[in-house]
Amino acid sequence: MARQFDAIIIGTGQAGPPLAKRFSAAGMSVAVIERNKFGGTCVNTGCIPTKTLIASAYAAHVARRGSEYGFLTDRNLRVDMKRVKARKDEVAGHSNKAVEQTLRQLANCTVVEGHAQFQSSRSVMVNNEILESDRIFINVGGRAAVPPLAGIREVPFLTNSSMMDVDFLPEHLVIIGGSYVGLEFAQMYRRFGSEVTIVERGSRLIAREDEDVSEAVREILEEEGIQIRLNAKCISLRKRNRHIAVGLECDQDPTETLGTHILLAVGRTPNTNDLGLERAGIATDQRGYIIVDDMLQTNVPGIWALGDCNGRGAFTHTAYNDYEIVADNLLNGTQRRVSDRIQTYALFVDPPLGRCGMTDVEVRNYGRAALAAKYPMRNVTRAVEKAETQGFIKIAVDAETKQILGAAILGTGGDEVIHILLDVMYAKAPYTTVQRAMHIHPTVAEFLPVVLAKLEPFV
Ligand SMILES: Cc1cc2nc3c(=O)[nH]c(=O)nc-3n(C[C@H](O)[C@H](O)[C@H](O)COP(=O)(O)OP(=O)(O)OC[C@H]3O[C@@H](n4cnc5c(N)ncnc54)[C@H](O)[C@@H]3O)c2cc1C
Numbered sequence: 001m002a003r004q005f006d007a008i009i010i011g012t013g014q015a016g017p018p019l020a021k022r023f024s025a026a027g028m029s030v031a032v033i034e035r036n037k038f039g040g041t042c043v044n045t046g047c048i049p050t051k052t053l054i055a056s057a058y059a060a061h062v063a064r065r066g067s068e069y070g071f072l073t074d075r076n077l078r079v080d081m082k083r084v085k086a087r088k089d090e091v092a093g094h095s096n097k098a099v100e101q102t103l104r105q106l107a108n109c110t111v112v113e114g115h116a117q118f119q120s121s122r123s124v125m126v127n128n129e130i131l132e133s134d135r136i137f138i139n140v141g142g143r144a145a146v147p148p149l150a151g152i153r154e155v156p157f158l159t160n161s162s163m164m165d166v167d168f169l170p171e172h173l174v175i176i177g178g179s180y181v182g183l184e185f186a187q188m189y190r191r192f193g194s195e196v197t198i199v200e201r202g203s204r205l206i207a208r209e210d211e212d213v214s215e216a217v218r219e220i221l222e223e224e225g226i227q228i229r230l231n232a233k234c235i236s237l238r239k240r241n242r243h244i245a246v247g248l249e250c251d252q253d254p255t256e257t258l259g260t261h262i263l264l265a266v267g268r269t270p271n272t273n274d275l276g277l278e279r280a281g282i283a284t285d286q287r288g289y290i291i292v293d294d295m296l297q298t299n300v301p302g303i304w305a306l307g308d309c310n311g312r313g314a315f316t317h318t319a320y321n322d323y324e325i326v327a328d329n330l331l332n333g334t335q336r337r338v339s340d341r342i343q344t345y346a347l348f349v350d351p352p353l354g355r356c357g358m359t360d361v362e363v364r365n366y367g368r369a370a371l372a373a374k375y376p377m378r379n380v381t382r383a384v385e386k387a388e389t390q391g392f393i394k395i396a397v398d399a400e401t402k403q404i405l406g407a408a409i410l411g412t413g414g415d416e417v418i419h420i421l422l423d424v425m426y427a428k429a430p431y432t433t434v435q436r437a438m439h440i441h442p443t444v445a446e447f448l449p450v451v452l453a454k455l456e457p458f459v
Contacts, residue, residue, distance in 0.1 A: 002123060002129075002131065002132045003031070003110075003131050004029075004132050004133065005029045005030055005110070005132070005133045006028035006029045006030060006133065006134075006135065007019075007023050007030045007031075007133055007135045007136070007137065008030070008131055008132075008133040008135070008136045009030060009031070009033070009136075009137045010033050010116045010124065010136070010138050010139060011033070011034065011040060011138065011139035011141060011307070011309075012032060012034040012039060012099060012100075012103065012139070013039070013040030013041060013042065013307050013308070014040065014139075014307055014316045014319035014320045014323070015137075015307045015319045015326075016032060016139035016306070017032070017038075017039075017102065017103055018320065018327070019137060019139075019306070019323050019326065019327055021102070022327045023109075024106040024108050024109050028108060029108045029110075030106075030108060030110070031110045031112055031131050032109060033112045033113075033114065033116040033124070033131075034112075034113055035113070035114060035115040035116070038097075038100035039095055039096045039099040039100075040139075041141050042316040042319075043099060044092055044096055044164070045161040045163075045164050047316050048091060048095055049091070049164055050181075050184055050185070050348070052088045052091040053084065053088050053188050054184060054187075056079070056084045057187065057189075057191035057192055058191070060079050060191050060192065061191045063077055064077055068387055069387065079169065079191075079192045079193055081166070081167050081168050081169050081192065082167045082168075084167075084192070085165075085167040088164070092164075112126050112127065112129075112131070113127075114126040117274070117275060117279075118136075118275060118276035118277060118279045119276065119279055121280040121281060121282075121300045121303065122134060122136075122302070125276075135304075136280075136302065136303045137303075137306060138282075138290060138298075138304065138305040138306065138309060139305075140271040140272065140307075140309045141270075141271055141307055141308045141309055141319075142268040142269055142271055142308045142309060142314075143161070143269055143271060144159035144161060144265070144266075144268065144269070145264075145268055145269045146159070146264060146269075147264075147266055149176075149235050149237055150234075150235075150247075151236050151237035151238050152237055154237070154238070154239060155237045155238070155239050155262065156244075157237070157262040157263070158261060158262065158263045158264070159265075160181055160185075163263060169192055169193050170260055171194065172194065172197070172258070172259040172261070173185075173186075173189045173194045173195070173261050173262075173263060174197045174246050174257060174259030174261070174262050175198050175199065175262075175265055176199050176235060176246070176262065176263070176265065177198075177200065177264065177267070178198045178199075178200030178206065178228065179206055179207070179208075179267075180347050181265040182263070182265035182266075183198070183205065183347065183349050184347070184348055184349060185263055185265060186221060186226050187221060187226065187350060190221075190224050195225075195259075196227070197226070197229060197246075198221070198226060198227070199229045199235060199246055199248065199257065200228070200229065200230050200231075200232060201232050201233060201235065202230065203230055204218070204230060205228065206347065209359065209408070210360045210361065210408065212392075212394075213353065213408055213410060216391060217349060217353065217410070219390075220349065220351070220390050221349070227257070232248040232249070233248075233249060234247070234248070234249050234250035235247065237262065240258065242260065243258045243259065244258070244259055244260070244262050245258055246259060246262065268308065269287075270284075270288045270308060270309045270311070271309060272284055272288045272309055273288060277290070280300055280303065281300055282298050282300050282303060282305075283298065285311065289311030290309055290310050291310075292304070292305050292310045292312065294338050294339050295325065295336070296310065304326055306319060306322035306323060306326060307319035307322055310322070312338050313338075315345050317344070317345075318341075321341055322338070325337065325338065342356060342357055342425050342426065343355075344357075344422050346415035346418070351391050351411045351413075352410075352411075352413075352414045352415040353408065353410045353414055353415075354410075354415045354416070354417060354418030354419075355408050355409075355418065356406060356407050356421055357396075357406030357407060357422075358405045359406060360396070362405075362406065363405055363406060364458075368398060368400070369400065369457070370398060370457075371396070371397050371398075371399050371457060372394065372396040372397075372455065372456065372458040373394065373451050373452060373453075373455045373456065374394040374454075375394070375447065375450065375451040375454065376391075376392050377389050377390060377391040377392055377393070377411035377412065379447075380393075380411070380444055380447045381442045381447075382413070382442045382443055382444050382446075383411060383412050385442060386412055388412040390411065391410035391411035391414065392410055392411065393411065393414075393417075393444075393447065393448070394407065394408050394409075395407040395431070395451055395452060395455075396458055397431045397452075401430070402431050402432060403425065403428060403430060404421050404424055407421045409444075411444065412444060413443070413445075417443075417445045417448070420434060420448060421448070431452050431455075432452075434448050434449060435452050437449075
C-alpha cells in the first residue's frame, strides 16, 4: 500500500525545510525525505562550516598583524587545527540538529531517511516504500564536480565535503579552480599556515566578475603569499613520492606544481542523475539541471524543483527565495517569479566582495546611457581605522532614471554594505535616496553618498 500525502519534499537543503513548515502550518500532510545529513550543503559542507573556518583564519591573520595594532604576539603563531575543526563542527552541528529537530516536531510531517527515486509523476520510492502525492517538490541540491582530469583516479583528492574532516595542516595545498569556493579555501588555509597554490584554467580568477575585481582579489591573495597559476590549459595529476605533481600544460616540456594535498573546486554537479527523473518524465538540461519555468514548475504539472538543482541560482539565498516564491504562489495565491529577483551574492575572502545587479560588461550591453563611479577603500575612514584598506567601491546607475544598475564593494564590510544599494534597487528608488539619507559615522556605508557624488558617464 502506498502512503498518501498532500505534499512530498525530496531533500532538506535550504528550500525543503521551510516549505515543510509552511505546509504543516497550512494543515497539509507532508513527507520530507533526506538521504544524508539534514540541512544539506550549506549547513554541513558549505556556507556555515566554511564561514566558521574563515572566522578562525581571520582571527589568526589579525593576531599575526598584532604589531600593526600595537600589541605583541608570538611570531610563530600556530593554529591548532583540531580545535579549529571542533569549533566548526559545533557550529555546523548545531544547525544540522536544529533542522532535523524542527522537521521531526512539525505537525502533519513525516520524516523519512533514505534515498528517494521517482516511480511515476505522482509517486516516489524510498526504502522500498511508495509515497504518493499530487504535489512533489525536488530540493536535492548538488555536489562537487569531479572532472575527468588526466590521472584523477590515481591520486587522492579532497572536495569541499571531505575538507570538512581535515583536522591537520596540509603542508602544501594545491587548489584546482580559482572561483568562489576555491578562493575562500585558499585564503583560509594560507592563514592557517599552509603553503597554497591556486591552479586556474582561465586567464584570471573569478572570471564572472569584472576584470578590476579579479585583479584586485588576485593581488590581495598574492600579498598573503598564495601562489596563483593562471592559464593552466591542460591539468593533469601524478603521484610523486609523498607529493602530487599537478601538470599545467600538455606540451612536451610541461610546467608543474608540487603539493601534498589537492582540493578540487571546479564547480558543482546537480544531484539529479539517480533520482529516477525519467520515470516521471521530468526534463533536464544537458548538465543535468532540472528545467523549470519562472515559477519553478517543471515540465510535469504538480512537480516543482527548488534550489541548486534547478540551475537558477547557486546560493543559499536563491534556494530560500525559491521556497518563498513557491510557498507564496501556492498558499497565498501570489504570482511571484524568479525573474523578479536581483542578482546578489558575496565572496567571503577577506576583505569580502559584495555584489549586486549588473557587472560592467552587463552595463556596457545594457543599451542605455549609464553613469559610474569608483572609490578606493583607502579613502574610507572606517577602513583606515581598522587598517583594512584593500579594495574599492564601484556603482553604476541609469543616467536617466537614476536607478542603480549594479555595484561591487570589495572591502571591509562589503558583504553587509551592499544591501543598502540592493534594497534601493528593489524599491526602484533613484540613487539620490542614498545621498539624501543620513548615515552613521564612522562606517563604510556613510561613504556611499560620497561615491555617488563622483558619478560620471560610463565608458
Ligand atoms: C564550500 C561551499 C561554500 C558555500 N558558501 C556559500 C555562502 O557563503 N553563501 C551562499 O549563499 N551559498 C554558499 N554555498 C552554496 C550553498 O551551499 C548552496 O547554494 C545551497 O546549500 C543550496 O541548497 P539546496 O537547497 O539547493 O540544496 P542542498 O543544500 O545541497 O541540499 C540538498 C539535500 O538533498 C539531499 N538529497 C539529494 N538527493 C536526494 C535523494 N535522491 N533523496 C533524498 N535526499 C536527497 C541531499 O542529501 C541534501 O541534504 C556554498 C557552497 C559550497 C560548496
